[in-house]
Amino acid sequence: MPSQAQKYISVSSEITFFSSAPVEDISAINNEAKSAYDKATGEIVFMVPINKFVFPKSLMQEHFNEKYLHSEEFPSATFRGIISDHEDDSGLAWADGELEIHGVKQHIRVSGDFSSFEQSASLNCKFNVMLADYDIKIPSILFKNIAEEIEITVHIAYELFEN
Amino acid sequence: MSCLKISILLSLFLFVVTPSTAQEDLMNLLTDQDEEVEIVPSSFKGTKIINGHSTKTKNKGELDFLIYHRFGPINSGIQEFFGLDQANIRLGLEYGIIDVLDVGIGRSSFEKTYDGYIKWKFMRQKKGASNFPLSMVWLTSMAIGTNQTAAEISTVERIGYTYELLLSRKFTDRFTFQLMPGMVHLNAVPETVDDNDIYYLGGAFRFKLSPSIALTGEYYYRFNPLVSVQTYDSFGMGIDIETGGHVFQLHITNSRPTFEKGFITDTRDNFWDGDIRFGFNISRTFHMGSHN
Secondary structure (H helix, E strand, C coil): CCCHHHEEEEEEEEEEEEEECCCCEEEEEECCCEEEEECCCCEEEEEEEHHHCECCCHHHHHHHHHHHCCCCCCCEEEEEEEEECCCCCCCEEEEEEEEEECCEEEEEEEEEEEEECCCEEEEEEEEEEEHHHHCCCCCHHHCCCCCCEEEEEEEEEEEECCC | CHHHHHHHHHHHHHHHHHHHHHHHHHHHHHHCCCCCEEECCCCCCCCECCCCECCCCCCCCEEEEEEEEEEEEHHHCHHHHHHCCCCEEEEEEEEEEECCEEEEEEEECHHHEEEEEEEEEEECCEEECCCECCEEEEEEEEEEECCCCCCCCCCHHHEEEEEEEEEEEECCCCEEEEEEEEEEEECCCCCCCCCCEEEEEEEEEEEECCCCEEEEEEEEEECCCCCCCCCCCCEEEEEEEECCCEEEEEEEECCCCCCHHHHHHCCCCCHHHCCCEEEEEEEEEEECCCCC
């Protein structure tokens, strides 16, 4: 089927988040995220295991999972969307869809660089997430350490998916 | 009329659902992978429950500075300000060599004791593709009293060793239970009728009340306590409060010492007679480099 031949799946990924607050800057990297893209329909999906974010300090990682993101209850963040307004297989693209973090779904529209070729594709984008939109509460005792808005950076390399 | 409404709603519903099932298919490409093994995290927050150890070990490169403090008995009256005039303190350090291996040292005011220990978590509770129901830790500790008041006792005779197996299971996100069979070997005992090897079984729990606050309790039953002096089983109840890099543990217990040799073999107070001490443990974690 031609539609089958136009699905791409991630072969490597790097998702980072960055929080800048008066007391300290906190960043974490996740290389375990997965993504798939269907060229025929423009659909794009992401699945990000929350407990695979690696922090410079192990206690931060523990608190991130247990106190803020509750990763035992909500193990993954997902995005389901459609790439629209794609400029000629290369360059600027917009994705519309639902981002689910911490069990809360929000509609977002994100721009990024998206290129797709016959055998591969790649995606680079950067966007901001407000913690309050996803019901992520920071205990008041720590509020100076963590920003209310987090910057997310996404780099994905895809290859054509073959059954 | 209502039929029409329903059919409109239904068709809207179908219209909305249809494209999302297509996306489910795409999402399935991502989830068809093998299930992973997941280590069950954070059975306990502190490396101690009250007096005794928990199965918690520090991550690699984490150094804890530990302050354990026990006041006098609450029933000592207003003259002693209900025990708050008296202080028993242990200052200690615990370091994670690797994620599952800790070493610790400490110095207690109780009999001017120095102690050291090694904690090895040789099995971790796991779920997912490979399942293991328990966390298992081996603890070896050594304590030596340096009080000069009993000068006729030699240095070797002041040493006691503890060998303990710690088995914990996190049953739910909130509830962890732990069993601690062990043995304290005393190089010297007060009288010949006393056993040098004192066997015991401890039990402890942690129940989370909120993400940062938990209720804890522990009890150590001795099978063959010293007979020449009246001693009691160690018991304690407490509250754990966790903030950023600190764990605060507030509790009531009948034990004065906070190292195994002391609180297992030499707890002189009976909790049930009201010889209850207020106490706290404070830990501060320092990161010695990145944990990767």
